[in-house]
Amino acid sequence: MKILTVVGARPQFIKASAMSLEIAKHDGIKEVIVHTGQHYDSSMSDVFFDEMSIPKPKYNLHVGSGSHATMTGKMMEGLSEVICNEHPDWVLVYGDTNSTLAGALTAKKLHFKVAHMEAGLRSHSMHMPEEVNRIVVDRISDLLLCPTETAYNILSDEGFDRYPCTYENVGDIMLDAAFYYQSMAKRPLELRLFNSDFLLCTIHRAENTDQKNRLETLIAALYSVADHKPIVLPMHPRTQQALLKFNLSFDHPNIFLIEPVGYLQMLWLLTNCDAVLTDSGGLQKEAFFFHKPCLILRSETEWVELLDVGNHQLVNPENTCMIGMLKAMQNAAGQYESALFGDGKCAEKSIELILNWSQN
Template sequence: MKIITVLGARPQFIKAAPVSRELRKKHTELIIHTGQHYDANMSDIFFEELHIPKPDFHLGIGSGSHGKQTGEMLAEIEKIILDEKPDYLLVYGDTNSTLAGALAAAKLHVPVIHIEAGLRSFNKKMPEEINRIMTDHVSEYLFCPTDTAIENLTNENITHNVINVGDVMFDAVEYNRQLAEEKSTVLADHELTSKDFYLITVHRAENTDDPEKMKNILDAFAKTEGTKVWPIHPRTKHKLESIGFDLASVPGLKVIEPVGYLDMLTLEYHAKKILTDSGGVQKEAYFMEVPCVTLREQTEWVETLEGDANILVGTDVGKILDAVQKDVNPSYKPVFGDGKASEKIVDILQS
């Protein structure tokens, strides 16, 4: 079996690691890296740490408007499909790389495998929501991480080859958590004490492209007492600089360069709370039983909301501060599978 895998962003590298490990035991996999995340700290380090084979094709598309970026990817991926003639094309999640790969394959009648299918935030203003919906509707195999994802697809009359295999990101965390504890020096490097700092990530366009929302978020950070660690996304940093925000004025804020996967797992595990707008980080917080505050109005990971394990606050300063200060003791349920999603996916494709 010959499969082309399309990757482009940090969360996809993480998801691909356990799946590629299983796939390559018996099958041929070619990796296309679109270049959507092109900074070395957001890309190269993940391939190295997670032992993902180097991409067979690197498109180097980089940043740009959604239409430009997706269109350029689609055209380049189409060329590779025509040359390589794969049996399947595999995509992850909800990025522009996901949609470009799915559309290129579907138009050439190559069956599309969508891992992390069926997620919905029900907010079509988010580009990720459009990408999810369109990818699901052209996919041949839809591997879902939760029962909720199955229900979402059923409500859209998608029922053929829809399977709940669990979450491949849970596979990755289970595989790498102990390794992170042994190898990461990020706490010592930044003079951090376990459970004595907040971890921040902000990168969603719905926040970073809106100066008023970012002002509210930074205001809330400034009013949050204690140490706050922010491995800042290059795009977020650029946006803040372009509109004149001074991060140095936020008391207790440690802005650091983006970190690798093992360092990020370590920061997440040792944080007392995580403040994020990332879907992946919400889940990793849940896997490691660390309370999360999500800087969005909706989440595609509704399972994490039970018992205040994850609290949605949007960008309202008061809500953010209330959630940060709230004393929570949530229970965490095994709703994301058993850590063997990757094995199940490969077994199903083989059969």
């Protein structure tokens, strides 16, 4: 059996690593990895393949940045040639990026089976390009691998029982990765002398970086938090470009800007921080895995179950005292039910489903 894995963005490299480890246990399965080049900066791409021992991509499409239409079109053009050349039994896609959409659409138009990891997520905001990608990819996939019971129920409510597909709750693939790599966590070099309690912050989404007023407001809100506690902020290339474009900066003595970090360094930050402030979908979950309160710097989240446990809250920097919210969450007992995202055996269950489908 041959599985063609399509990745293109930082979170997908982490997810793919856990699946690759499981695939390697099966002599009868060959994996071919295609990197679309959606994240092409070495700090957001190469470092993950190096430090996590992920098999190197056989193909790199080098798509780079551009509009959604341009990127997706270039990816589909490149993937069409690759898929026809490799003729895989399955095309495996992750999450909700343009790489995910391109991989699923291309495979389906060429009549190859598609497995979608992280199926069934919904933020219920069609203004998010990721939401459009999720809905389209779910609808055309043959095997939908849901990370939570909530995601599974969403597909049931949307009538997926009527479609010629299979959907199952296998748990979250990022929990597999967190379990496996936690003991390998490494302190970022910039923080080798850093011993203070700190908050971990990441910012990269378009809704926070593409408009000057929004980014200014967010910076001011983080200043108010940094007045009380240090913030460590790995600088995403997209955010850095936005700061240059709008002539803005993070100029606060208690905000420590560092270069983008690899996954093992992020695990160290998660393990040692007091709480997380982020607009990242993946980091929201990882904060939960490591029992850290999290302020979600967005107006909605696809991980809606996190809002029900009391450790995570959506926040609007324009009218909310974020430091007060953080203190309230830290003082509360909170719930960190590991079963919410499965048992760390998502990859094993997913491969079993793929093998069973093929045998039937």
